[in-house]
Amino acid sequence: MEFKDYYGILGVEPDADDKAIKSAYRKLARQYHPDVSSDDDAERKFKEVSEAYHALKDPEKRAEYDRLRQYRQSGGGFEPPPGWQGFRPGAGGGEARFEDDGAFSDFFESIFGGGFGRRAGPRPGRDLEVEMPLFLEDTVADTRKQIRVGDRTLNVTIPAGTGDNERIRLKGQGTPGADGGEPGDLYLRVRLVPHPLFDVDGHDLIVTVPVAPWEAALGGKVSVPTLGGRISVTVPANSQNGRRLRLRGKGLSGKKGAGDLYAVLKVVMPDRNDERSQALWRQLAEHSGFDPRADWE
């Protein structure tokens, strides 16, 4: 078993007073609280900090821990001393256990024991929420997906038109209840995965369409990708860079009907011009009286 350096975890000296311990814990708890932090490792760090604080805030537990710390051999491993009874709270006493957000480490359990006071009677399980990445393509029709939550694999049907940030509820798939209590529910929070071609704005989609300068000038038909395959779009003559062409109903499906797809024109220059092209551009420049910076005069 690994010996836990609770003082180190909280970043305090072993002779720190209660106030310093509390203040160190508060600061780290704010930093790593899984509801606040975007750190991938936040949950583990928070549990560690929380365990350290639970061991050190109680004078009795802290005294037990300090005794073990003295006993501890140099090196990382740790075995409780022979005949060690461990700390047990008095009958009926003890704090309500730090809920059931995953138990503390074996190290903690071996010193302080498990059986903290619990309320009598059935207790319902907790509702959980996890994020579920979803591809845009999977929103077009009802889609069956397998998701892993902890050590379980669940089959879920994602209804067509499910949007970003929406929640899907799976009844009874949260944490189990205790003493005959009902299990909690599991909520999947949908996160649409960024797409290589399409951007999402509500139920509308945006696709950037590169066009040659002469396509912008003369107009013409351009083939544009949609979630349902390519379609032909008319670019009006004399289109500005950034012009948005609306393709009604080609966006994401939703409960109130489908959104639109906006094709945004992006005028792109050829990588290189040969002499003939240069000459043609020059001819155009001489002919055109256009001054794009007229407003600066």
Place this chain on the structure above:
Amino acid sequence: MNNSVRRLTLTELSRRVALPVATVTEIVELGIIEPEARDPHWLFDETVTVIVTRAARLHRDLAMDWSGVALALELIEDNQRLRRENAALRRRLARLLE
């Protein structure tokens, strides 16, 4: 799997989230959650349990009072929304500039 959404009374909600009725009442009065119906008594969409549980964790773990929790949840929600929006705008900008 049943995805139908049921409504909970204040007492049912309190039991589901293992908090006293008075605490849940305070959470509602601070606007952390909103009842779906108020008349003749409060009814809640079942999905609020996740919000209440998160509020209770912040209250307990960070020793915040409930109005602090209400503010924190609002700011967290805003912050997440802005992060997502910022990431989306950056992607769109990159398409125009690349």
